[in-house]
Amino acid sequence: MQGDTLKTTAEVNTAVDDMEFATARRELPGFIGLAWRAAAAAFVGFHLWILLVEPVDPTISRAIHVFFGAALGFTLFAPRAATSQATRVPLLDWVLVLASIAIPFHYILDADGIEMRSFMGPNATDLWVAGIGILLVLEFTRRTAGLVMPLIACVFIGYCFVGPWLPGILYHRGVAFDQALVELFNNNGVLGTIVQVSASFIIMFVVFATFLQTSRAGDYFNDVALTLVGRLRGGPAKVTVLSGIMFGAISGSAVANVVASGAFTIPMMRRVGYDRPTAAAIEASSSTGGQITPPVMGAGAFIMAEVLGVPYMEIALAGLIPALLFYVANYIHCDLNARKLGIRGLPREELPRWSYILRHLYMAAPLVLLMVMLFQGYSPFRAAAWGIAATLLIMFGTTLVHRVMVQRQNILAATVATFVETGQAIYATMHNSMKEVMQLIAVCAAAGIVAGVIGVTGVGGRFATMLLEVAGASSILAMIFAMVVAVILGMGVPTTAAYAIAGAVVAPGLIRIGVEPLVAHMFIFYFAVLSSITPPVALASFAAASMAGADMWRTSVIAVKLSLATFIVPYLFWMSPALLAQGPLLLILVAFATACCGVFLLACATEGWMWNGPLALPLRFVSGAAGLLLMVPEVVTDVTGIAVGIALLLWQKRTYPEEIVPAAVRPT
Numbered sequence: 001m002q003g004d005t006l007k008t009t010a011e012v013n014t015a016v017d018d019m020e021f022a023t024a025r026r027e028l029p030g031f032i033g034l035a036w037r038a039a040a041a042a043f044v045g046f047h048l049w050i051l052l053v054e055p056v057d058p059t060i061s062r063a064i065h066v067f068f069g070a071a072l073g074f075t076l077f078a079p080r081a082a083t084s085q086a087t088r089v090p091l092l093d094w095v096l097v098l099a100s101i102a103i104p105f106h107y108i109l110d111a112d113g114i115e116m117r118s119f120m121g122p123n124a125t126d127l128w129v130a131g132i133g134i135l136l137v138l139e140f141t142r143r144t145a146g147l148v149m150p151l152i153a154c155v156f157i158g159y160c161f162v163g164p165w166l167p168g169i170l171y172h173r174g175v176a177f178d179q180a181l182v183e184l185f186n187n188n189g190v191l192g193t194i195v196q197v198s199a200s201f202i203i204m205f206v207v208f209a210t211f212l213q214t215s216r217a218g219d220y221f222n223d224v225a226l227t228l229v230g231r232l233r234g235g236p237a238k239v240t241v242l243s244g245i246m247f248g249a250i251s252g253s254a255v256a257n258v259v260a261s262g263a264f265t266i267p268m269m270r271r272v273g274y275d276r277p278t279a280a281a282i283e284a285s286s287s288t289g290g291q292i293t294p295p296v297m298g299a300g301a302f303i304m305a306e307v308l309g310v311p312y313m314e315i316a317l318a319g320l321i322p323a324l325l326f327y328v329a330n331y332i333h334c335d336l337n338a339r340k341l342g343i344r345g346l347p348r349e350e351l352p353r354w355s356y357i358l359r360h361l362y363m364a365a366p367l368v369l370l371m372v373m374l375f376q377g378y379s380p381f382r383a384a385a386w387g388i389a390a391t392l393l394i395m396f397g398t399t400l401v402h403r404v405m406v407q408r409q410n411i412l413a414a415t416v417a418t419f420v421e422t423g424q425a426i427y428a429t430m431h432n433s434m435k436e437v438m439q440l441i442a443v444c445a446a447a448g449i450v451a452g453v454i455g456v457t458g459v460g461g462r463f464a465t466m467l468l469e470v471a472g473a474s475s476i477l478a479m480i481f482a483m484v485v486a487v488i489l490g491m492g493v494p495t496t497a498a499y500a501i502a503g504a505v506v507a508p509g510l511i512r513i514g515v516e517p518l519v520a521h522m523f524i525f526y527f528a529v530l531s532s533i534t535p536p537v538a539l540a541s542f543a544a545a546s547m548a549g550a551d552m553w554r555t556s557v558i559a560v561k562l563s564l565a566t567f568i569v570p571y572l573f574w575m576s577p578a579l580l581a582q583g584p585l586l587l588i589l590v591a592f593a594t595a596c597c598g599v600f601l602l603a604c605a606t607e608g609w610m611w612n613g614p615l616a617l618p619l620r621f622v623s624g625a626a627g628l629l630l631m632v633p634e635v636v637t638d639v640t641g642i643a644v645g646i647a648l649l650l651w652q653k654r655t656y657p658e659e660i661v662p663a664a665v666r667p668t
Contacts (some may be wrong), residue, residue: 025076025077025078025435026075026076026077026078026087026089027087028075028076028087028089029087032075032089036072036075036076036431037427037431038431039072040072040430040431040434040435041427041430041431041434043068043069043072043434044203044207044430044431044433044434045430046064047065047199047203047204048204048207048385051200051204051381051385052381052382052385057107057111058196059107059111059114059186059187059191060104060107060108060111061199062191062192062195062196062199063103063104063106063107063191064104065195065198065199065203065441066137066190066191066195066441066445067100067101067103067104067133067136068100068101068104069140069434069437069438069441069442070096070100070136070137070140070441070442071096071097071100071101072434072438073140073143073144073438073441073442074093074096074097074100074139074140074143075089075093075097076435076438077143077144077438078143079092079093079139079143096136096139099132099136100136100140103129103132103133103136106125106129110125114126118186122178122181122182126182127178127181127182129185130181130182130184130185130186131181133185133190134157134181134184134185134190134449137153137190137442137445137446137449138150138153138154138446138449140441140442140445141153141442141443141445141446143442144438144439144442144443145439145442145443145446145493145494145497146493148493149442149443149446149447149493149494149497150446152446152450152489152493152497152501153446153449153450156449156450156453156454157180157184157449157453159453159457159459160174160175160180160184160453160456160457161174161175161177161180163175163457169459169462169463169465169466170459170462172457172458172459175456175457179456180456183452183455183456184449184452184453184456185452188451188452188455188456189448189449189451189452189453189455190445190448190449190452191448192448192451192452193303193306193307193448193451194303194444194445194447194448194451194500195441195444195445195448196306197299197302197303197306197444198299198440198441198444198445200381201299201302201305201306201312201380201381202299202302202437202440202444202496203437203440204380204381204384204385205296205299205302205380205381205384206433206436206437206440207384207388207429207430207433207437208296208366208370208384208387208388208391209296209436210429210432210433210436211366211388211391211392211395211429211433212366212367212387212391214391214395214425214428214429215363215366215391215394215395215398216363217363217364217366217367217391218261220360220363220364221243221246221364222239222243222261222264222265223352223356223357224242224246224357225238225239225240225242225243225246226239226346226351226352227351227352227353227354227357228242229242229345230345230346230350230351231345231346231347231348231351232345233335233338233339233343233344233345234272234334234335234337234338234339234343234344234345235272235344235345235346236265236268236269236271236272236274236345236346237269237274237279237282237334237337237338237343238331238334238335239265239268240261240265240269240282240283240286240334241282241286241327241330241331241334243261243265243286244257244261244286244287244289244290244293244327244330245286245289245290245293245323245327254284254287254288254290254291254298254495254529254532254533254539254540255287255532255539255540255543257286257287257288257290257540258283258284258287258540258543258544258547259543259547261283261287262280262283262287262543262544262547262548263547265279265282265283266279266280266283266544266547266548268346269282269283270548272343272344272345272346273341273342273343274341274343275550276545276548276549276550276551277545277548277550277551277554277555277558278337278558279548279550280541280544280545280547280548280550280555280559281533281541281544281555281556281557281558281559281561281562282330282334282559282562283544283547283548284532284533284538284540284541284543284544284545284555284556284559285330285533285540285559285562285563286327286330287540287544288529288530288532288533288540288559288563289323289326289327289330289563289566291495291529291532292319292322292323292326292525292526292529293319293323293326293327294316294317294319294320294323295316295367295370295371295374296370297315297316297319298495298496298499298525298529299440299444299495299496300495300496300498300499300500300503300525300528300529301315301316301319301525302380303444303496303499303500303503304499304503304521304522304525307503307521308517308518308521310518311377312374312380313374313375313377314518315518315522316374317581318518318522318580318581318582319522319580320581321579321580321581321588321591321592321595322522322526322566322569322570322573322579322580324592325565325566325569325579325592325595325596325599326563326565326566326569328565328596328599328600329562329563329564329565329566329599329602329603330562330563332599332600332603333561333562333603333606333607334562336603336604336607336609336610337607337609339609339612339659340607340608340609340614362394363394365390365394366387366388366390366391366394367387369383369386369387369390370383370384370386370387373386373387392422392426395422395425396418396419396422399418399421399422400414400415400418403417403418439494440494440496443493443494443496443497444496444497444500446497447496447497447500447501450500450501450504451500451501451504454504454505459505460504460505460508460509461508463505463506463508463509464508464509464511464512465509466509467481467482467506467509467510467512467513468509468512468513475513476571478509478510478513479510479523479571479574481506482502482506482509482510482520482523482524482527483523483527483570485502485505485506486498486499486502486506486524486527486528486531487527487528487530487531487534488531489501489502489528489531490502490527490528490529490530490531490532490534494539495528495529495531495532498528498531499524499525499528499529502524502527502528503521503524503525506524507520507521507524510523510524515574516577516582518577518580518582519573519574519577519580522570522573522580523570523573523574526566526569526570527567527570530563530566530567533556533559533560533563534556534560535553535556535557535560536556538552538556538559540559541555541556541559542555542556544559561606564602564603564606565598565599565602565603565627565631568602568628568631569595569631572595572631572632572633575632575633576591576633578590578591578592578633579591579592579595579633590638591633594630594631594633594638594641594642595630595631595633597627597630597641597642597645598626598627598628598629598630598631598641599627599631600627600645601623601624601626601627601630601641601645601648602623602624602627602628602631603627604620604623604627604648605620605621605623605624605627606620606624608620610623610648610649610652611649611652611653611656612652612653612656612657612658612659612660613652613655613656613659613660614660615652619648619651622644622648623645623648625644626640626641626644626645626648627641627645628641629641629644630642630645
């Protein structure tokens with residue numbers, strides 16, 4: 001490895017907040033900055049301790065998770081973007097910090113009384129704590145995730161009280177004010193299942209991903225992708241796709257993936273001839289796919305495992321084939337686009353050598369260890385802990401070797417210096433991972449409010465009844481309705497919140513119309529993920545467009561085109577669970593193979609290019625139809641699609657026996 005094996009604090013602290021968060025972070029100077037970093041590292045250390053060594057009461061741990069996190073958030077995040085450059089924390093924010101800290105102490109100091117009153121009814125203190133806690137969560141979410149999610153939560157809160165005046169399925173008898181406070185805050189709401197997942201699985205994997213970035217594993221994965229496909233036609237775009245798979249497999253955030261890899265891949269694509277929107281769209285779509293890529297899928301996947309009561313590994317295994325289809329589609333689009341535009345790869349002398357890749361193969365060890373332990377049945381956070389341990393070993397070992405072999409230090413001095421350097425890197429990584437997990441804490445708590453409203457008003461059951469009525473007319477209409485809800489809820493809010501809300505509202509209805517629970521939740525989860533690139537509000541597309549200096553709308557449209565097949569895949573695993581790895585192995589392999597062929601024909605139709613030359617407009621429709629037939633897991637449709645596809649390929653080969661090589665385009 002290079003001498004700078006361990007990243008600095010500034011490098012670890014990526015600029016995700018500038019792209020995704022509603023307001024910028026403050027730069028906390030002097031003593032306040034030191035105190036904040038110490039408190040953030042202690043917060044992460046506390047979670048590692050209670051998850052791996054000594055558990056505490058779940059309600060207390062959830063309260064600490066949300067409100068100590070909020071206290072750190074009110075210190076770090078300014079209430080408005082215009083005040084983010086101020087280094088002083090105003091008095092109002094300190095009041096919010098103290099109020100946030102007080103709430104967990106209410107549960108710590110009166111745990112027995114709170115448990116008793118859960119049967120007898122709350123007292124005035126409980127109601128005050130619940131009311132203030134809900135307001136703090138809404139403001140915490142607004143500062144870290146924008147205005148959309150708090151507005152959604154407020155609409156649902158209002159629904160508790162206006163139900164008696166609403167028509168149709170929205171009608172309910174109304175909820176008393178004190179009952180609403182209790183249900184929306186305690187174990188059915190803010191401090192419920194969603195926050196429990198955030199306080200266990202999600203925080204562990206965020207810490208794991210941050211440690212991997214500190215050890216430069218992300219850089220190594222980019223080097224592997226460059227070595228594999230950098231020389232090929234449209235090489236930089238294909239590097240983006242492969243790095244999306246590898247880095248996405250350890251990071252469950254689309255925008256984080258864009259920021260982490262886009263600074264490297266977007267200029268590289270621009271250099272060989274891709275225009276700004278296309279380069280941004282390739283990065284956005286590849287980064288979005290990371291949220292559906294095992295072993296570490298988006299945070300919503302951990303919530304799904306908890307809701308369904310199944311091991312997380314079952315969710316990850318079910319997501320494998322759809323994730324592969326996503327990236328197969330992206331790769332084919334990049335290849336066809338490069339053929340059409342005459343874009344070549346990178347010179348061989350600029351690419352990492354295989355000797356370098358093989359010599360540093362140990363960088364992949366933490367991810368391999370994580371996968372092995374998940375397959376062996378270990379809990380996800382325990383597997384992540386072993387992954388962190390492996391990463392620490394790599395950080396220590398590479399730094400020690402560099403000091404001894406390159407800097408020629410004696411072994412004792414090198415060992416002492418390595419311990420100090422590694423300790424500093426661990427400390428920096430822990431408090432920086434807190435910065436990355438804040439938004440997830442906030443949106444999970446806000447999603448808990450929505451879940452509490454759904455439970456106390458019973459609106460989920462009425463949506464299920466409506467879906468039953470729609471399904472009576474057409475099952476496909478019911479699935480389209482579920483898709484629209486998931487995509488709309490995902491516009492402007494993180495995937496975790498979009499899935500949590502849509503899953504609570506729509507999934508019970510899908511299950512009641514006969515959809516398998518895993519299929520129903522995966523269907524909603526996928527469309528919640530795809531909302532990151534779907535106009536009009538597409539966070540991943542907008543982040544990539546900002547980095548590339550491209551038009552946001554055009555970037556979003558191209559990203560949707562690149563991921564078109566993925567918008568169809570959820571309907572396919574609804575028709576045949578084989579694409580979720582459910583059923584006999586032979587059936588799964590056949591379904592995957594034919595779906596890949598279908599993805600290819602769909603890509604040819606949307607790009608307007610096949611084999612050596614352009615595809616005429618009528619043939620583009622034929623290619624698209626054949627692709628859809630192949631993606632439907634039925635024998636008749638597969639045979640028909642294969643026959644049409646082969647005929648199209650033969651026609652194109654006859655029409656264009658030699659490859660048309662367009663003049664390479666210049667970047668704009």
